[in-house]
Every structure is written in structure tokens, then in C-alpha cells.
Amino acid sequence: MKSVVFCTSQRFKKDMEEFIAEMKRLAKEKNLHVNVLEPNFEDRPQEFLSRHEKDRLEDPLYKATISGMVYDHLFRKVRVADVCFIFNKNGYLGINTSGELFAAAALGKTIYALNDKILMGNYPHNLYEEPAPSKLVHEVVRTPEELLARLA
Numbered sequence: 001m002k003s004v005v006f007c008t009s010q011r012f013k014k015d016m017e018e019f020i021a022e023m024k025r026l027a028k029e030k031n032l033h034v035n036v037l038e039p040n041f042e043d044r045p046q047e048f049l050s051r052h053e054k055d056r057l058e059d060p061l062y063k064a065t066i067s068g069m070v071y072d073h074l075f076r077k078v079r080v081a082d083v084c085f086i087f088n089k090n091g092y093l094g095i096n097t098s099g100e101l102f103a104a105a106a107l108g109k110t111i112y113a114l115n116d117k118i119l120m121g122n123y124p125h126n127l128y129e130e131p132a133p134s135k136l137v138h139e140v141v142r143t144p145e146e147l148l149a150r151l152a
Contacts, residue, residue: 002151003035005081007073007101009094010049010056011123013041016087017141019114023144032152037077040069052122053095070096074103084109085147086137091117093133105136112141112150 008016020036027034041049042065048056057063077085084104086097093101098120104111118134119127141147 001033001035002082003037003080004083004085004147005037005073005077005104005150006039006085006087007078007097007104008033008039008089009089009092009097009123010039010041010044010124011051011094012087012089012092013039013049014046015089019087026144026148030148032148034148034151037081039073039077042069065079068098070099074100078109079107083117083151084111085141086111086113088113088115088118091115091119091129093118093120093130094123094128095120098133101133101136111137112139112147114138114140114142116140120123 006016006020018037020038024034024036026091028029056065059065078100084101084103086093088097101111116134118130120130120135121127139150
């Protein structure tokens with residue numbers, strides 16, 4: 001079984017964790033081992049995670065730690081995983097996830113995404129479709145079952 005790194009905006013932390021839990025549950029039922037590498041998001045309230053990155057950066061502790069978290073995810077997780085899964089709920093792709101997507105592509109990883117559209121901008125308003133990142137996604141995979149099948 002291949003390893004998979006999940007990349008997403010912090011605002012979708014809970015949704016991503018539910019997706020991963022379901023995938024692991026299905027894997028256990030089928031007696032499959034899944035090696036999942038997740039972002040190391042700090043334990044922050046959902047209200048904080050839902051803010052725009054520009055607003056989150058106003059918090060001094062967050063500002064001091066975010067670059068290390070992104071670096072860790074890129075160079076310790078995206079780099080070693082076989083597959084990259086872009087958890088772009090509602091199509092949204094934040095700035096850090098965009099960097100992870102491009103890094104995965106440069107490293108020759110197979111890239112799956114939850115949604116076929118890549119939307120960037122000020123979430124949830126003023127989003128626009130960004131065509132370049134869409135070209136890097138090999139396939140849209142909408143469910144834990146579908147992703148598990150691709151990892152087998």
C-alpha cells in the first residue's frame with residue numbers, strides 16, 4: 001500500500017480528519033494498512049482556523065510557528081509520501097496548500113484532489129478559478145473509498 005500525505009487549508013481540519021478516519025475504518029475492515037501523513041495543525045478554535053491567512057498572521061504565536069509547520073509538512077511529509085491528496089473542500093486552495101501542491105508536482109508525486117475546481121482568493125468570498133494548479137492534479141477522488149482503492 002502506498003503512503004498518502006494530506007494537504008488542506010486549516011479551515012478544513014475537522015472535515016479532513018473525518019475523511020481520514022473513514023478511510024482508516026474502511027482499511028481496517030479490509031485488513032489493509034494505510035500510511036497517512038497529516039498536517040500538524042495547532043490545536044486552535046475553529047473560529048481562528050476559519051479566518052483568512054492574513055488575519056491569522058496577526059496572532060504573534062501563529063506568525064512565529066506557521067513557517068515551521070509548512071516547512072515540516074513540505075520537507076518531511078510531502079517529500080516522502082507516494083501520493084499527495086489535496087483536500088480542497090468546495091474547491092478552495094489556500095496559499096500554503098498551493099505551495100504543497102506545486103512541491104508534490106515537482107517531486108513527481110501522483111496528485112489527487114477532492115474537487116475538480118481549484119479556487120483561490122479570499123475564502124469564502126471573492127474566489128476565482130485558478131487554471132495552473134488544476135493541471136497538476138492527476139485525478140479527482142471524492143470519497144475515502146475511492147482514495148483507498150487508489151492506494152491499494
